Amino acid sequence: MIPALTALAEMAGIGIATAFVVFLRVGAAMAMLPAFGEQSVPVRVRLGLAVVFTLIVAPSAGPMPALDGPGGVVGLPLATEVAIGLALGATIRLFVVVLQMAGSMAAQTMSLAQIFGGQTGADPLPAFGHIMVMAGLALAVAMNLHVKLAAFLIGSYQMLPAGQFPDPADFAAWGVDRIGKAFALGFALAIPFVITSLIYNLTLGVINRAMPQLMVAFIGAPAITLAGLALLAVSLPFVLGVWLSTMDAFLADPAGAPR
Secondary structure, X not given: OHHHHHHHHHHHHHHHHHHHHHHHHHHHHHOOOOXXXXXXXXXXXXXXXXHHHHHHHHHHOOOOHHHOOOOHHHHOOHHHHHHHHHHHHHHHHHHHHHHHHHHHHHHHHOOOHHHHOOOEOXXXXXXXXXXXXXXXXXXXXXXXXXXXXXXXXXXXXXXXXXXXXXXXXXXXXXXXXXXXXXXXXXXXXXXXXXXXXXXHHHHHHHHHHHOOOOOHHHHXXXXXHHHHHHHHHHHHHHHHHHHHHHHHHHHHOOOOOOO
């Protein structure tokens, strides 16, 4: 009886230690994940979500070599797990930044950044940006974002094993590549508004050359405002579709997601 209880206690200790190590990576990533890591979500809710994701990821995280030694958890570089979790969360967080960039560019090109925008430090995004971010997060959650994030965190242990800090050069190159792709995607999502603004300004220039006495800015301002709102209503479903498919491709293959 006693040997069986001793073996059971040892197994429980290893399981708890493994869950703790997994929690370090998952908890760090949870602080930056879209939807689940938003500042508007209470801290207790985020902590509960981190615990739930830990319970999901831990059984599939794979072996923890550092836990088999006499040092136990103390021998595991815990800071490495936190750093990896923050890096993974930051790369996914870039997709929210993409929507913010696209919304800001769209509002600026449509001359709506000052009209509908929040210019305070607590609300720096124009209304276009808020609409894109909130709609994108709602769409992602409706399309089972929690399941995709759980699979992403489980797969991260194959790409970045526990307790082994990745090669700094490769890690930096991967991060720079993700940032570059984020900027490219943000501009691509805002390209309908950029093209519309270009056509609008060229048209105003031609009219101004033909009729110098006409105040074309006062005539064109309502037109560009209406065009911007109409273009947002028409293009937002397609923009969010491209954004969601790109994020899904990254979550499925973080090392080689297409541009």
